[in-house]
Amino acid sequence: MASEAQTSAEYIRHHLTNLTYGQLPDGSWGFAHSAEEAGSMGFWSINVDSMAWSVGLGLVFLILFRAAAAKATAGVPGGLQNAVEMVMEFIDDLAESIFMHSNDLIAPMALTIFVWVFFMNLMDLVPVDWIPLLAQAVGIHFMKVVPSTDPNITMAMALSVFGLILYYSVKCKGAIGFLKELSFHPFPPKGVFAPFAIVINFALEFVTLIAKPLSLGLRLFGNLYAGEMIFVLLAIMFGGGAVLFLAGSAMQWVWAMFHLLIVFLQALIFAVLTIVYMAQAHDTEEH
Amino acid sequence: MNLNLTLIGQTATFFIFVWFCMKFIWPLLKTAMHERQAAIAQGLASAEEADKKLAEARSGAEDELIKAKEEAAQIIEQARHRANQMVEAAKDEAREEGERLKEAAQAEIDQEVNRAKEALRAQVAALALSGAEKVLESSIDAGRHSDMLDKLAAEL
Numbered sequence: 001m002a003s004e005a006q007t008s009a010e011y012i013r014h015h016l017t018n019l020t021y022g023q024l025p026d027g028s029w030g031f032a033h034s035a036e037e038a039g040s041m042g043f044w045s046i047n048v049d050s051m052a053w054s055v056g057l058g059l060v061f062l063i064l065f066r067a068a069a070a071k072a073t074a075g076v077p078g079g080l081q082n083a084v085e086m087v088m089e090f091i092d093d094l095a096e097s098i099f100m101h102s103n104d105l106i107a108p109m110a111l112t113i114f115v116w117v118f119f120m121n122l123m124d125l126v127p128v129d130w131i132p133l134l135a136q137a138v139g140i141h142f143m144k145v146v147p148s149t150d151p152n153i154t155m156a157m158a159l160s161v162f163g164l165i166l167y168y169s170v171k172c173k174g175a176i177g178f179l180k181e182l183s184f185h186p187f188p189p190k191g192v193f194a195p196f197a198i199v200i201n202f203a204l205e206f207v208t209l210i211a212k213p214l215s216l217g218l219r220l221f222g223n224l225y226a227g228e229m230i231f232v233l234l235a236i237m238f239g240g241g242a243v244l245f246l247a248g249s250a251m252q253w254v255w256a257m258f259h260l261l262i263v264f265l266q267a268l269i270f271a272v273l274t275i276v277y278m279a280q281a282h283d284t285e286e287h
Numbered sequence: 288m289n290l291n292l293t294l295i296g297q298t299a300t301f302f303i304f305v306w307f308c309m310k311f312i313w314p315l316l317k318t319a320m321h322e323r324q325a326a327i328a329q330g331l332a333s334a335e336e337a338d339k340k341l342a343e344a345r346s347g348a349e350d351e352l353i354k355a356k357e358e359a360a361q362i363i364e365q366a367r368h369r370a371n372q373m374v375e376a377a378k379d380e381a382r383e384e385g386e387r388l389k390e391a392a393q394a395e396i397d398q399e400v401n402r403a404k405e406a407l408r409a410q411v412a413a414l415a416l417s418g419a420e421k422v423l424e425s426s427i428d429a430g431r432h433s434d435m436l437d438k439l440a441a442e443l
Contacts (some may be wrong), residue, residue, distance in 0.1 A: 022291070039289050046292040054297060065308070069315035074322030081319075108309035116304065152290055158426050165311030199318045 008236050009053040015128060015232045018047035018150060019142040023275065033141065045230040047150055054147035057119040061112070091271065098275045103168075103280040106275060113157065114271035121224055121263040125256055128231045131223060148266075151217070158217030161274050168281040177284070182206060216273055224265050227259050307373040415439065 005013070013035060022045025024030050032038035038045065068084035077085060091114055095107040096147035123146045135143035147153045169178045180207040183189070187197040189284075234255060237248030416436060 036320060041291065042289075043291050046296060046442070050293055051296050051300075055300055062304060062307055062312070065312045065316075069312045069319075072316050072319035074319055074326050077323075083294045085316060085320060088313075089320070092317075104313075105305070108313035111313065112301075112305045112308045150293065152293035153297045155290070156294045157301050159294070160298050160301045225349055 010274060011236060012229075012232055014142070015132065016229075017142045018144050019049040019140060020045050021048050022046065031141070047144075047152055049144050050147045050150040050153050053123065053145055054116075054120060055155050057123070057147065058112075059118050061115045061119060065111075065115070080137055087111070094272060095275050098272070099282070100124070100281045101172075102277070103278070103282065105164075106278050109164075109269045109278075110275050113161075113274055116268050117148060117220065117270050118264065118267035119159075120146065120153070122147070123147070124224060124227055124259060125232065128228070128235050128254075133268065136258070146224060146228055148220055149228045151221045154221040154224075155217040157270070158213040158220075161216060161277060162213035165209075165277050165281045169276065172282050173284055182209070212277055216277075218269065220266050220270055223262055227255075227262055230255055231259075412436045412440045 008231070017035045017039065019068050020032040020041060022029065022032065022038070024032070024039030025037065025040060032041060032045070065088075067085050068081045071078075072081055086113060092107055095110050112233045126145060131145045132143045134142075143149065145263045163250055169181075173181060178287075183198045183202040185205065187201055189195075189197040189201070231252065234248050237244040237251075240248075412433075416432070
């Protein structure tokens with residue numbers, strides 16, 4: 001809730017600022033005190049809140065699933081194992097239907113992405129002020145609790161997938177084969193126009209290739225950032241009297257219902273696209 | 288939205304987590320699920336087998352029952368036949384016995400008749416003799432005429 005000392009703009013800005021650790025303008029190392037200061041730190045700084053929540057939620061996933069896996073038996077499964085296996089089977093079916101090659105990495109990676117991103121997105125449904133106010137109470141000035149609203153996090157995952165796309169493309173097709181795929185399609189290089197066709201093809205295919213990690217990372221970021229923004233905007237209404245408070249509450253609730261869909265869908269889209277890109281990277285047959 | 292070291296941190300975290308999932312989570316769960324699938328498949332197969340065996344046993348039992356019934360019917364038929372035979376035999380025997388008894392009685396009667404005839408003959412001879420004696424008023428030598436009288440008696 002916006003306190004009396006804050007304007008709405010300050011409130012929004014405060015909610016959208018990461019807790020950034022880096023070199024301060026005076027040369028010492030510490031947490032940035034404002035968005036500008038964080039921006040001036042350049043590349044050699046780290047968003048502690050995003051990292052912490054991301055790693056924490058990732059660990060929740062690993063610990064939950066590891067606990068189920070360690071006790072997994074072929075007998076009658078318990079509650080946790082049932083839930084875990086349901087998610088796993090869902091992803092496994094997806095991976096098997098899309099990814100026709102044999103690679104032990106793909107399905108576990110898709111599972112990790114799906115559950116991890118889902119957990120990160122789910123943090124968006126925690127009322128926007130709860131955790132930041134708690135953090136302020138213990139002296140932490142900025143606290144963004146939804147890691148997937150930080151482009152660093154989403155782009156890092158997208159680029160990781162992109163790295164794997166390049167790795168498996170070269171591994172399965174060879175460097176030459178990969179270049180061929182990029183330049184001999186969609187216009188077949190024939191006759192006197194061959195060099196021209198190759199240049200056009202390469203330009204087109206290269207953009208397609210680059211678009212993969214960008215769309216992957218920015219789609220997730222954009223959806224969650226926009227969702228978070230709407231929660232924050234609605235939260236401003238809480239400070240505007242009884243009528244606005246009730247209206248804001250109702251709208252928060254409606255938006256949360258809708259956002260639940262986005263939370264799930266964006267996680268699923270990220271995982272499915274990852275599988276699709278991996279399948280394309282493994283596809284050796286000519287178009 | 289400024290890109291910074293978080294990018295690298297998250298990338299490292301991503302690969303570590305994916306590796307952990309690939310090594311320590313996925314295979315264990317996958318194995319357990321496969322094993323369960325196999326166990327369920329086996330269970331279903333053996334249930335089907337048992338069903339088949341039960342059906343077989345049932346039809347076998349039915350066959351046995353039918354055979355037993357047939358046998359029983361046969362035995363009853365035989366017994367009836369045998370009983371009939373025995374009754375017939377008993378009837379025949381009884382008839383024969385009656386026949387025989389009748390014959391014996393007849394023979395006895397004949398004997399009785401003969402005996403009576405003999406006695407009568409003897410008495411007739413004596414009567415005729417005494418009658419003749421009375422007629423002739425003289426004594427006839429019984430010794431001399433007995434042959435003639437016996438012949439007379441035999442003619443009766």
